[in-house]
């Protein structure tokens with residue numbers, strides 16, 4: 293294999309070009325850069341990601357100000373956009389065409405089963421995402437594309453256009469499970485432009501335009517919602533035909549919520565299990581019981597079947613868009629995007645007996 297040279301900028305090495313704009317440039321996750329051989333490095337117990345996560349990039353960055361996010365606008369005087377950490381890791385920058393050439397040349401060793409373009413709140417994000425999508429579909433049609441959208445700058449026709457141009461799955465980072473949490477973390481309270489009603493309108497468009505199993509909604513556990521509230525959102529999304537992609541809250545360095553505690557382990561494991569039951573195992577919110585604090589006390593169904601599901605480990609793996617091997621396992625494994633390797637929240641690999649013991653202890657922990 294002849295590897296293509298890639299023009300590559302690493303924030304940890306102070307590397308940057310005078311102007312780094314999409315669609316000429318994109319940022320990619322550290323895990324994707326390691327998988328593609330652009331960066332040396334070893335990840336704890338996992339050697340690759342199966343999803344090439346890309347992020348559109350502009351010097352002025354995201355114009356929103358979400359309280360938990362490392363890319364938020366309030367950091368613009370502190371760091372260049374392409375040097376800000378996002379879901380705990382750095383996102384180096386590279387020329388998009390060179391990334392495509394490298395994947396075409398086999399630089400990922402056939403490990404990418406999906407590509408994902410993450411939009412941000414920026415006036416050029418929509419048009420540039422379409423350009424990136426077109427180039428990818430033309431060059432690498434066998435690797436399906438997901439779009440992590442920015443509903444605030446989008447209308448229904450924008451979704452239809454992305455589908456016409458070849459996007460396979462459309463996702464929406466709702467992140468907050470309730471209107472109050474949404475407003476406090478993403479709305480006017482933190483000088484951010486997002487609107488709960490519009491996000492749900494966009495979820496409805498995604499259901500209509502992309503159809504069942506072809507749209508997903510990100511939810512972050514640990515922003516102040518109860519387990520019941522989070523699982524209500526999961527059930528609502530499932531009833532529309534979609535899946536939920538869960539993230540455990542972890543205080544992002546430099547964000548407005550950097551001093552908040554990470555999601556409680558018991559809360560997290562229970563919503564992971566509840567989410568998997570609803571999305572993939574025929575469970576329903578109405579079959580579950582909750583205490584006065586909204587914590588799950590009974591998942592419904594047979595104990596034996598529930599125990600087998602827990603033992604499979606699948607509910608505790610990273611959730612996201614599927615790969616080509618198993619529709620219940622995410623291609624996008626986001627290694628350590630929501631925890632330290634020493635206390636894993638979303639497992640980016642199959643769980644072993646030690647992991648299952650750890651999860652079992654967290655699930656049964658007394659409140």
Ligand code: SF4
Pocket residue numbers: 354355356357358361362363364365412413
């Ligand atoms: S819109 Fe997305 S990228 Fe921008 S601040 Fe909010 S969560 Fe971060």
